[in-house]
Amino acid sequence: MLFKDQIDFVRQHVKKNRMRIFTTVLATTMGCAFLIVLASIAFGLQGTMKEEILSDSAVTKIEVYSNDEEKLDEKAIRSIPNVQAIVNKSNIQASAFPTVKFENRSGNSEISFSNFEQAKKAKLKLSQGTYPSKKNEVIVGYNLGQNLLTKQELKAMEKEDDTTKEKENKRGLQQSLLGKEITVAFQTEDDKKTKTRNYKVVGIGEKPVKEWLTDSTIQMDEAMKPIVLRDYNKVADQKLKEKDFYYVSHAVYATDLEAVKGILKKLKSMHLSVYSVTEQLDQLNVFFLALKIGLIFVGTIAVLIASIGIYNTMTMAVTERIREIGVMKAIGAGPRLVQRLFVMESAYIGILGTVLAILISYIISFASNLLLPKILEAVMPESGIGELGIRFSTIPWELVLIASAISIGVAILSGWRPARKATKIDVIQALRQD
Amino acid sequence: MIQLQHISHTFKIGKKGNERGVPVLKDISFNINDGEIISIVGKSGSGKSTLLNVIAGFLKPETGSIHMNGKETTNFTEAEHAKFRMVNTGFIFQNFQLMPGLTAKENIELPLKIKGVPKQSRKQHVQEILQKVELEKVADHYPNELSGGQQQRVCIARALVTNPPIILADEPTGSLDSETEQEILQLIKQLNVQMGITFVIITHDEEVATIANRTFRMHDGVLKEVETVAI
Ligand SMILES: Nc1ncnc2c1ncn2[C@@H]1O[C@H](COP(=O)(O)OP(=O)(O)O)[C@@H](O)[C@H]1O
Ligand SMILES: [Mg+2]
Numbered sequence: 001m002l003f004k005d006q007i008d009f010v011r012q013h014v015k016k017n018r019m020r021i022f023t024t025v026l027a028t029t030m031g032c033a034f035l036i037v038l039a040s041i042a043f044g045l046q047g048t049m050k051e052e053i054l055s056d057s058a059v060t061k062i063e064v065y066s067n068d069e070e071k072l073d074e075k076a077i078r079s080i081p082n083v084q085a086i087v088n089k090s091n092i093q094a095s096a097f098p099t100v101k102f103e104n105r106s107g108n109s110e111i112s113f114s115n116f117e118q119a120k121k122a123k124l125k126l127s128q129g130t131y132p133s134k135k136n137e138v139i140v141g142y143n144l145g146q147n148l149l150t151k152q153e154l155k156a157m158e159k160e161d162d163t164t165k166e167k168e169n170k171r172g173l174q175q176s177l178l179g180k181e182i183t184v185a186f187q188t189e190d191d192k193k194t195k196t197r198n199y200k201v202v203g204i205g206e207k208p209v210k211e212w213l214t215d216s217t218i219q220m221d222e223a224m225k226p227i228v229l230r231d232y233n234k235v236a237d238q239k240l241k242e243k244d245f246y247y248v249s250h251a252v253y254a255t256d257l258e259a260v261k262g263i264l265k266k267l268k269s270m271h272l273s274v275y276s277v278t279e280q281l282d283q284l285n286v287f288f289l290a291l292k293i294g295l296i297f298v299g300t301i302a303v304l305i306a307s308i309g310i311y312n313t314m315t316m317a318v319t320e321r322i323r324e325i326g327v328m329k330a331i332g333a334g335p336r337l338v339q340r341l342f343v344m345e346s347a348y349i350g351i352l353g354t355v356l357a358i359l360i361s362y363i364i365s366f367a368s369n370l371l372l373p374k375i376l377e378a379v380m381p382e383s384g385i386g387e388l389g390i391r392f393s394t395i396p397w398e399l400v401l402i403a404s405a406i407s408i409g410v411a412i413l414s415g416w417r418p419a420r421k422a423t424k425i426d427v428i429q430a431l432r433q434d
Numbered sequence: 435m436i437q438l439q440h441i442s443h444t445f446k447i448g449k450k451g452n453e454r455g456v457p458v459l460k461d462i463s464f465n466i467n468d469g470e471i472i473s474i475v476g477k478s479g480s481g482k483s484t485l486l487n488v489i490a491g492f493l494k495p496e497t498g499s500i501h502m503n504g505k506e507t508t509n510f511t512e513a514e515h516a517k518f519r520m521v522n523t524g525f526i527f528q529n530f531q532l533m534p535g536l537t538a539k540e541n542i543e544l545p546l547k548i549k550g551v552p553k554q555s556r557k558q559h560v561q562e563i564l565q566k567v568e569l570e571k572v573a574d575h576y577p578n579e580l581s582g583g584q585q586q587r588v589c590i591a592r593a594l595v596t597n598p599p600i601i602l603a604d605e606p607t608g609s610l611d612s613e614t615e616q617e618i619l620q621l622i623k624q625l626n627v628q629m630g631i632t633f634v635i636i637t638h639d640e641e642v643a644t645i646a647n648r649t650f651r652m653h654d655g656v657l658k659e660v661e662t663v664a665i
Contacts, residue, residue: 001547001548001549001550002547002550002552005547005550009547012535016535323531324533326531327531327533328544328548329516330490330492330519330525330531331519331520331524331525331544331545331548331592331593332516332517332519332520332521332545332548332549332596333516333548334512334513334516334517335512335513335516336513337516337548426492427492428487428492428493431527431531
């Protein structure tokens with residue numbers, strides 16, 4: 001029998017039992033749609049979380065910590081293939097509080113020291129300007145200007161209560177600090193003030209990725225480290241060594257994302273503690289893989305329940321058509337053809353149900369991504385869920401493929417036994433029926 | 435040519451453990467030549483249908499062998515039987531066995547579909563056969579819209595459409611009145627003469643024997659040839 005005729009044959013039978021087939025298809029659709037929508041939650045949340053992680057940190061960055069007190073062997077690390085740069089960052093851990101001044105404005109900041117030629121090599125981005133090349137040049141955080149207030153502004157702010165947020169934007173320096181000269185002095189714990197030094201702003205850091213984050217740090221060249229420490233020790237009661245004054249952290253930058261894994265391995269073999277977003281992503285992926293498998297498993301149970309319907313429908317179809325099958329056999333239909341025709345019928349139900357389920361799932365997924373944030377926002381207005389851009393459900397083509405395979409596969413399997421039964425029908429008995 | 439040698443068959447009846455054998459075919463041997471009409475007459479229950487089922491391959495006899503067109507078909511698998519039937523054997527049934535959901539034309543087309551004949555060629559074949567059995571006018575009728583004689587013509591057309599050399603008929607006129615019976619018998623005779631098709635006709639009705647070249651009589655599972663004068 002030609003394949004086209006087989007399909008015609010199946011469609012004729014489907015048409016004849018429209019109502020029964022329809023309800024069976026409906027059950028299959030519900031099972032399959034349940035499977036897809038359920039699993040789409042894992043895909044959606046994974047996507048949201050992945051974006052979240054990737055958005056606020058560099059993927060090629062590997063933070064390195066030496067386990068003991070000894071210094072990091074930068075040379076050895078640099079010799080690892082695909083290492084682009086090692087950027088050091090020294091934060092002041094002693095109690096030395098910087099005050100930044102620009103014209104009649106002043107504010108607090110955080111000072112860190114970096115090896116800029118490496119940062120440049122690592123292609124760390126700035127929103128404006130360039131990396132410093134002289135000792136007295138600095139990069140300031142994107143929000144530093146806003147934090148520098150005049151005396152009047154400071155007074156006005158102290159009077160206001162916290163709720164009047166709107167005015168905040170107008171406060172602080174409105175123009176860019178780029179190319180400007182600022183002064184920085186430190187204050188020790190016992191309220192003594194170090195020498196005031198002048199710095200030129202040559203670069204401004206990137207805008208923080210999240211609305212609520214502010215960056216008002218100042219990054220200085222590493223060459224300033226001993227100078228700042230000397231200033232401090234001149235006035236402080238308790239003299240400090242460099243090791244106690246600074247806390248140094250190291251970040252290794254890989255040439256590209258693919259190189260990160262190899263470098264991580266090497267670094268670990270050097271007995272260093274490492275942290276990379278990619279490791280976090282790996283963990284996240286493992287977690288979501290387990291979640292996906294779990295949800296698909298639960299969804300498959302729904303599909304299996306629907307398959308009982310297909311089994312019943314097909315068994316009934318075979319019983320009803322015993323005489324017809326007998327005639328078909330008598331006029332030359334072999335057992336394989338008979339089996340194929342019935343398996344095709346259950347596959348037809350499976351395919352129809354699956355196609356409908358895919359359509360419905362996309363609609364549900366789309367609607368829930370659109371409506372759920374709004375509903376949650378309405379229920380919990382302060383949570384700000386609506387603005388987070390959470391995707392609750394995503395249906396990638398892999399999920400469509402997996403769900404289709406499961407659903408159509410189960411449909412064919414549940415039609416298998418009735419189809420076998422059809423092949424075993426005895427021609428003589430069948431023709432005797434009336 | 436169809437050759438049956440020492441065919442015997444016993445049905446087992448009764449509950450398991452308390453079975454009883456009913457011998458239905460007893461050492462039957464005979465040949466059917468190409469282009470012959472053979473009639474097998476006998477009382478109801480004498481084993482005629484069982485014999486035809488054995489020839490058709492619907493039933494495997496306990497002992498004996500069957501050769502058809504030089505091939506031993508006795509030990510064919512079901513799939514082999516189906517394939518053989520598709521090419522070699524057509525069937526005519528007493529109660530027509532038409533598909534109620536298909537029109538006369540579609541019923542006749544069915545064996546060609548099963549055989550895998552392309553649509554264009556199918557159409558042509560069906561048209562030819564419709565003419566031969568004079569059914570053009572009712573080609574698009576469903577079986578329940580046809581008279582008994584017309585239904586039997588559809589059944590015959592369906593058996594003919596694949597051009598088989600052999601047609602097996604079990605009581606082809608059993609459900610027809612005597613006038614229609616004559617029509618059908620004349621049609622069979624005509625097809626036999628025109629196309630050289632071998633017919634094996636089983637009947638309890640002596641009238642059928644009038645178109646047969648040879649007649650056999652079945653009695654309690656024993657087959658004997660009836661000496662006839664050639665017409
Ligand atoms: N499947 C079967 N099981 C048991 N007995 C059967 C079976 N088929 C036929 N018989 C018996 O075999 C005998 C011959 O039947 P059948 O060949 O149909 O006779 P006929 O066609 O000549 O009327 C009958 O007695 C019938 O009861
Ligand atoms: Mg009979």
